[in-house]
Amino acid sequence: MTEVNRLDGGQINRAKEVSFTFDGHRYKGYEGDTLASALLANGERLMGRSFKYHRPRGVLTAGSEEPNALVELRKGGRQEPNTRATVIELFDGLEAAPQNAWPSLRFDAMAVNDRFSNFLTAGFYYKTFMWPKAFWEKIYEPIIRKAAGLGSISFEEDPDLYDKGFLHCDLLIIGSGPSGLAAALTAGRSGARVILADEDFRMGGRLNSETLALGDQSGADWAAAAIAELADMPNVRLMSRTTIVGAFDHGTYGAVERVQDHVAVPQEGKPRQIFWRIYSRRALLCAGAMERPIAFADNDRPGVMLASAVRSYLNRWAAAPAQEIAIFTNNDDGHRTAADLIAKGVSVPAVIDVRADAPSVAGTELLAGAEVIGTSGRLGLSSVTVRLANGQTRKVNCGALAVSGGWNPNVHLTCHQRGRPQWDADLAAFVPGTDLPVGMSVAGAAMGQLSTAQALSSGACGAATALEAIGITASAIDLPEAEDAPISLKPFWHVSGGKSRAWVDLQNDVTVKDVKLAHQENFVSVEHLKRYTTLGMATDQGKTSNMLGLAVMAELTGKSIPETGTTIFRPPYTPVAMGTLAGRATGKHFHPTRKTPSHRWAEEQGAVFTEVGDWLRAQWFPKAGETHWRQSVDREVLQTRNSVGVCDVTTLGKIDVQGKDAAAFLNKMYANAFAKLPVGKVRYGLMLREDGIAYDDGTAARFAEDHFVVTTTTANAVLVYRNMEFARQCLFPDMDVQLISTTEAWAQFAVAGPNARKLLQKVVDPEFDLSNEGFPFMACGEVTVAGGCRARLFRISFSGELAYEIAVPTRYGDALVRRLMEAGEEFGVVPYGTEALGVMRIEKGHAAGNELNGTTSALNLGMGRMVSKKKDCIGNTLSEREGMNEEDALKLVGFRPVKSDETISAGAHLMNASGAVNAKVDQGYVTSAAYSPVLESSIGIGFLKNGDARKGEIIRAVNPLAGQEIQVEVVSAHFVDPEGERLRA
Amino acid sequence: MHSLKSITALAASSAQVDSFDGLTIQERADCAFASLAARRGEEAQCAAGAQALLGAELPAPGKGVLGEPYSCFWMGADQWMISAGYAAHETLDSEVKEAVGAAGSVTEQSDGWCRFDLEGARLGDVLERLCNVDLLAMQVGDVSRSRLEHMACFIWCLEPGQKVAIYAPRSSAGSLHHGLVEAAHSVL
Amino acid sequence: MMIDHPLLGLRDAQEFTYLGDASLIDRPDWRSDTAQEEFHDYLYLRDNPAGEHRELWYHEAGDRSWLVVTRNMLTHEITQVELARDVARARGRSK
Structure with missing residues (x-):
């Protein structure tokens, strides 16, 4: 193809020729072209097919408001639908394809829709596809989906990087036309921190497109000189290819910078786009106007x-x-x-x-x-x-x-916080109202100052006024003489009396007739008009069509345009890719990964890891020959119960609580009492929400009269800390209590099993007495290990075995686990993961997250008597509500299948031995289930109505989703060592 | 001396250094930390004790003081973080506790945190991709806590526009380091 | 949104966790004869003003201060920010 319509001059770089393809044909253009300008230069006016009727369409505009010339850019993972040919910066190798055209742009089979346009008018979905109802999902919708819609996506993963960032400025200037440049020069020369952003790749706005002179220079030359001066100012940041997409609260703006959209393949490791959050003290909107x-x-x-x-x-x-x-x-x-x-x-x-x-x-x-x-x-x-x-x-x-x-000022950003534009009768257009976002002012054509001279002076003046409000003085700058033509417009919206359809919204194929139909059917409010006809929807959000639709409706209703209303403009100003909003927070970078102190060691052991919140914890440690996870887990459980096992429990939240009122404070936090806990002792504690529901449990170890270390569950560590700070600052502000998290500071390992003491005696320094008398069940204290390394020792047990938890500064955690394994070799020590941990706690009937599930009270958990009635604590008053203390309340019990080879599933509902199976006669539910290698049976724990009194009863555990129904016997939740002899051994 | 060998927050035997054109990211594994919180009603006594140890007043909100051997920054209302070289001050918490006595609550924090020092002419360009701290507005000693890679980190200005120390929870050191390096790659 | 922290100046609302109505400071006395009713109202009843609202925000990614923010629910304008501890004391809370 040849550039039949290319002229002389312009702001393209003729030294740099660019080759590209559109609809399979190869063309040439120049650096500085857009896809649209290059196609026009090559004599191509046809650029796409319309959304509904597949009518041939060309380009309407030269900017981001373009409704028609939407193309699919690039191929494969980089394929991007609905990109506007008017803003695609041409690059060598660019590949673009038209949308909505099959088999080709010039012959589109779906153009037959146009013949049936009488059936496809506004509201046709609602009217046509109502019956039969069953047809919608299987027949109508798939057909419509194929025929309608804008571009398509490749379903391949986007290989590009997106980034985010944060910027601060005194004055954000949005738009770099004459008003924006005058504002930037004024503000920049004053020394203020300025950001000048423009969506175009070439700054200057309409100065680049008009032949009007500024002083003795062309507009484009004046703009280039101004930009060169601004570029040299260290206090000014010029951001071309950057769209301010939203005006948010308190001077915060969202901006998309297209860093590498104008190259075929972005540089390795560099972002294609950046989503900026701009914190501005003041903002000046110089967004210009759009012709209609x-x-x-x-x-x-x-x-x-x-x-x-x-x-x-x-x-x-x-x-x-x-x-x-x-x-x-x-x-x-x-x-x-x-x-x-x-x-x-x-x-x-x-x-x-x-x-x-x-x-x-x-x-x-x-x-x-x-x-x-x-x-x-x-x-x-x-x-x-x-x-x-x-x-x-x-x-x-x-x-x-x-x-x-005529021209419509670009008021969009002024409306992002529900500001309402005002009607200007001289311009026959809406201009910004008075309820602008805080800190924003408007200058130039966006304010209805349409002449170049007005734009320059209002930009300069707007910048000076905005800066003055924040205590920065800006001197007036010399402005060139420029065109200052008066408004000379006769409001005129549509030609009546034509035979064919007159189009209002080209992107959505909405005609004057559709607006009339909406009126006829009483969809006269602009919000209804929009939804009934789809006027103003999709990628351009009606930038070139809303006013026209409004004017036609005003004519039909006999009202004025301002009486008819305006639609609300919401962010984003132009479409933003989801990937841009996500930035680098994708895949495993969606959240930080927390690693335990023994992570490296566990990796060496071939551990399988699981995510627990942000933490990665070892789930089990497979040994050679083990082909199923159950083999590993059963072995870990049995070996721990028979000898000794080690587990990294660092992830439990740890909060250091100090102060003269520390004990009194914990009394408020926990349902049970802590004031009398002796120094050197640990106590289990249950926390309630204020509504009386249990939400977390853990232990509090008293290291001194005024010093406790509290543990929380892994999942609730952040929440418990937040609630404690709330109580400390908002409820009991005069208590002498100080909090700080120490979760990360200590590497903590559970050492559990009959040989736990023997093992620890080899690691803890010999001057510390670990005998049952010297360091009894629920003791805690400071010790040293491995010849003087400081450590904390707790005699607590989650597994039900003789067990300890030992903590050292995190940097020594890796060395400690190695030392424990080495010392335990003679006992056949095993590391165990979260699965074995879970099995052992179910065997022991300890409540965990499944039981503390946001619906259960202390009474349900079998801990009703723990809730002290003698003191105030969060939740105790409301835990006494009648409804939470009914006779047949759910109680935590255990279950065993009657047929030993059957499996209990967690989540199964409990039903009486015979009779109906439905919610009405529901008796409770199974919360946790596991295979117990000790009992050689499936076991479960859960909540059963009046469960305490029903031990020995045979009931049914049903799982209707899996079609499962098994008989289970109600038993104590303490399957292993119900008397607790082992942990006190 | 005990026989346990320490590892860094990145689970290595020595601190990580990453160099870029205009920026160096240096892991610091040699810092001991202890937090100090004033007891209610004994704020003045706590401040006096701390001043005797630090040789400087406890810093105001958003500030820190750099010193030898002790440095300190403000963490929250009536709460500070004190740091010193790990080798010489492994039991920094005991030293601080001794200085403030019953007027302050002191907590061992050395291994609760990881620290990365970012230094170079392009620091600002990288930091603006990481967090909302306004580096240009920061003076020596200013400390800001903000989200960085989804973590609440302290960012301490050590040299205006040129050098900051970033403190983050130790267990996430790998994620933080990854984020810092990716941002540096992205910019430099 | 930006919250003007009394100690730290303007901070991005992203650093905060929102809780709700500042009336949560006014926790009833458990010894009251009508404690059950009072706690019920305290926990479940909220005003929903179309205007100024006093609410609790927690500077979780910052200095861990609880703040009482007075915000206009219609405009998001923030007219006052106080340390919740000071508010609590002023409302008679102690230990």
């Missing part, structure tokens, strides 16, 4: 474009959309397009101006008081039909039509 179209019959034909876009392609990219371009306008701005085209040697057959008193234009014919009532051309415009002022029609041959319906 006029609706007329068949106004969607490729070649019908906004006049400002024609000037952008012409002046910035040196690409003429066609050889002959007519103009259709309701204001003087449109006339500029004619002058620019003529200056570049492009033929302008006519300027069609709806105003009867329109000024004449040199070099072309003016058709004043005329309207475009139709277009023709198969896959692109070849002529337009004009209804002249005198009522006659005339055909005007042209390959493109530049349409100008």
Whole structure:
């Protein structure tokens, strides 16, 4: 293909030619082109098919508001649907494919939809697919999904990196057109910390697209000089290719920087996009304005474009959309397009101006008081039909039509916190209201200051005012002389009386007729209009169509436009990929991984790990020859119960509690009493929520009168600490108590089994007496190990065996576990993981997370008597509520299958031995189940109504999901050593 | 001297160093830490005891003091973290406790934390990808706690714009280190 | 959102954990004759004002302070931030 429509000049780098493909054809363009400008330069106006009717479509705009020219960019994992050809920076090797076209862009089989358009009007889903109901999921929906929708994705993993970041500034300037640059120069020269962000890859905004002079320079040259000056300022950060996508509370803005979207393959290890969170003290919105179209019959034909876009392609990219371009306008701005085209040697057959008193234009014919009532051309415009002022029609041959319906200020970000824009009758447009986000002000065209001179001065003034509010003085800067044309617009929204459909929302295929239908069916509120017709939905969020839809509705209801309303603009301003929001927090980096002190050693042992919260814990330690996890777990349990086992229990939360009121504080925290716990002793404690439900348990070890070390479950460590701080600061602010987490500081190992003492005696230094008398059950104390390493020793047991927990500073944890294994070799010591830990605690009937499940009270857990009635503690008052103390309350008991080869499943519901199986007669449920290698049977524990009194009863454990129903005997939850003789041995 | 061999937070025998063009990331395994919290009603006595040990006043919120052998930063209301070289001050908690007596609660924290020092001309460019700390606004001794790689870390400014120390929970040292290195790769 | 921490200045709300109505400070006396009812109301009844709301935020990724933040539920404007401990004392809480 050749660049038939490429002109001279422009801001493209002709020294750097770029080759790309679109729809399978190869083209060339230049560095600085967009995909749209390069395609136009190559004579291609057809860029896609429409969403619903598959009508041929070309490009409407030259910016991010583009509704039509959506393409699939790249291939494979990098394939990205719905990218706008107008903002895709051209790079060598770019591959783009049109969307919604099959088998090809030029011949699209689904274009048959267009013939049936009478059936596909607004609301057609709701009306057509209501019956029969069963057809929806299997027939209608899959067909509609295939036919409709925008682009497609590859389902391959995105290979690129995304990042996030944080920036701070005094003044964030959004947009780098004339107002943004004047603001940045003012603020930058004052020394303030400035961020200037623009979504374009070339800063300057409309200055790059217009031929208007600033002083004795062209707009583009003035912009380039300003940007060069700003780039040299250390206090100014220029962020091109950066869209401010949201204005959030208290001066926080979200920004997407497309760092490497303009290269085929991003550099290894470098992000493709960065999501920035910008903390600003003040922000100045200089986002400019968007031109709006006029609706007329068949106004969607490729070649019908906004006049400002024609000037952008012409002046910035040196690409003429066609050889002959007519103009259709309701204001003087449109006339500029004619002058620019003529200056570049492009033929302008006519300027069609709806105003009867329109000024004449040199070099072309003016058709004043005329309207475009139709277009023709198969896959692109070849002529337009004009209804002249005198009522006659005339055909005007042209390959493109530049349409100008006036300008809409870009108020979007001013609305992100529900600000309502105000109607400006002179502009016939909404301008920012007074309820702006805190710290934001608006300048330039975004404020309705449409001339270049106004933009410059309001930008400079806006920056100075914003800075003054935060105590920074900025001096006025010299501004160049610039165009200052008055507003000259006749509000005009759509041409009536055309034979064909007039399109309002090109992206969603919404026509004037659809809006009329919505009105006819009483969907007149703008919010209803949007949802009924889909006007303003999808990737462009109605940037070029909302006003038009609103104006048509206003006309139908006989109300004014401001009475009709505006839709609310919400973040993001332009679409943001999910990957960008995720940043680097993907896969295993979604959360930090916490490793236990023995992790390296456990890896060497070939341990299998499991995630417990953020922690990785050894689940079991397979030995050679073991092919099923149960073999490893059974061995670990039996060996621990028969001799000795070691388990890393560092993950339990540890909170250091000190102060004169430490004991009194723990009395408040735990349901049971702690005040009288002697120094050197540990006590089990149960914590309740204020509503009386149990939520965590652990131990508190008293190291001194005013010093406890409290443990929490692994899962609740953060929550317990938070609740303790709440109690300390908000409930008991005068207690002398200090808290700090020490979970990480100590490597702690359980040493359990009949040989635990013998093993520890080989590791703990000999001056410490570990005998049953010297260090009895529930004792704690400071000791040294391995010849003087400081350590803490607790005689506590989760397994039910004679057991200790020993802790050393974390850095020695790896060495300690090795030492324990070495010392235990003569006893056949085994390391055990969380599975064996779980089996042993179920065998012992200890409650854990499954039992402390947010619905159970101390009474349910069989610990009702532990809740002290003599003191205040969190939860004890409400635990006495009637409903929580019923006679047949659920009680924790154990279960064994009647047939020893059957398996109890956790979650199974308990039913009486005979009778119905349903929720009404539910007797409780199994919370935890395991195979007990000691009992050589499946066992379970759980909650049974009045369970204490039902031991020996045969009931049923049913699992309707798995179709399982087995008979179980109700037994004590303490399967192993119910008298607790072992742990006191 | 006992016979247990220590390992670093990254489970190695020596501290990790990663060098980039414009930034060095240095793991510090040689620091002892102890937290100090003033007892209620004895704040002045606690402060006096601590000052005698530190040779400086206990720092105000958001601040730290660098000294030899003791440094200290503010952690929370009436709570500070004191640090010193590990080799000479393995039982730092006892030293602090001795200094403040019953006026302060002291807790051993040496192995509760890992520390990475980030130093170089490109520090700011890397740090802005990691956390919301405003490095440009930080003076020597300023300490800010914020989320970094989803963890609550302390970031202590040791040299404005040039050097910070980052403290994070020790068990997550691997994740933190990975995050720091990835960010450095991403920028440098 | 940014919360103006009384000790540390403006901090990103992301560093905080939200709890709820600051009335949670006013925990009833367990010895009261109507303790059950009072605790019930304390725990379950909340005002839902379309305007200023005093609420508890915890600086979990920061200095572990509990704060009482006065925030307008309609605009998110934060008009006052206090240390919850000071508020608690002012409301008569002690040990």
